[in-house]
Amino acid sequence: MMETVHKIKLTVNDTLREFTAEARMTLADCLREKLDLTGTHLGCEHGVCGACTVIVDGKSIRSCLMFAVQANGSTVTTVEGLAENGILSPLQEAFRDNYALQCGFCTPGMLTTADAFLKENPSPSRSEVESAISGNICRCTGYISIVDAILDAATRLAEKGDK
Numbered sequence: 001m002m003e004t005v006h007k008i009k010l011t012v013n014d015t016l017r018e019f020t021a022e023a024r025m026t027l028a029d030c031l032r033e034k035l036d037l038t039g040t041h042l043g044c045e046h047g048v049c050g051a052c053t054v055i056v057d058g059k060s061i062r063s064c065l066m067f068a069v070q071a072n073g074s075t076v077t078t079v080e081g082l083a084e085n086g087i088l089s090p091l092q093e094a095f096r097d098n099y100a101l102q103c104g105f106c107t108p109g110m111l112t113t114a115d116a117f118l119k120e121n122p123s124p125s126r127s128e129v130e131s132a133i134s135g136n137i138c139r140c141t142g143y144i145s146i147v148d149a150i151l152d153a154a155t156r157l158a159e160k161g162d163k
Contacts, residue, residue, distance in 0.1 A: 008072045012037070013081030021068045028052045028063035031078060039079035039108045043137070050136030053109035054078050060116040079108035082115060090156040091115055091149075100149035102140035110136050114150045123154060 003022045010017050012035060019034045028045075031037045031054070040063055043049035047062040054063045055077040082089045088096065091114055101107045110133060117124070117132040124132070129150045130143070138146065 006069045006072070008068055010068075010071055010073075011075045013077060023067065023069055025068045026064050027054070027056075027061075027066040027068050027071050027076070030068035031063060031076070034068075037078050037080055041105055041108055043105070048137070049106070050109040050113060050133075051106055053112045053136065055112050055116050058116065058119065060113045077112065077115070079111050082111055089115070090160060091118065091153040094149040094153035094156060095146075098145050098149035098152055100141065100145040106136060106138040106140075110138065110146055114153065118150070118154055118157060122157060124151070126151065 003024070005020045005022055007018065007020055008030070012031070017035055019030075021030050021034060028040055028042055031040045032042070040054055041051040042064060043051035045052075045064045047065040050062065052062055052064040053060050055061075056066070056071055057074050082092055091111060095101055095107065095111065100110075113133055113136055117129075121128060121132075126147060129147045133143070133146060133150070
């Protein structure tokens with residue numbers, strides 16, 4: 001059977017990207033294979049672990065559960081797009097400074113989840129942060145340092161004026 005190929009346009013990390021993809025290709029596979037953005041990790045490929053989380057049109061989504069054709073015309077931010085001109089974002093700095101990563105496998109999904117969350121809720125409580133990341137699995141840190149980092153990032157962003 002012949003697979004249907006679609007032309008797709010995405011704005012990824014502030015750059016317009018055009019490519020073709022089979023109808024069955026997930027956004028995660030597309031980002032990794034077509035656009036060479038390998039920061040988006042694939043863990044469970046069932047939407048459970050959160051390692052593949054990216055931001056699509058301002059919302060955190062599981063890119064393993066979305067087909068690339070569904071994202072056509074969207075704006076996508078991956079973990080590679082969080083830094084600006086090679087300078088870590090306040091969220092990334094907070095993760096570094098609070099030792100909020102160990103093996104790093106979950107980190108891209110945690111960062112993109114937290115980035116979208118902090119844009120919606122710039123001054124969260126600890127329990128709100130815990131709830132926001134509850135869909136992201138980390139097997140190394142125990143989550144305390146991750147929650148601390150997200151709260152630290154909220155403070156940094158407020159001080160910087162990036163609400």
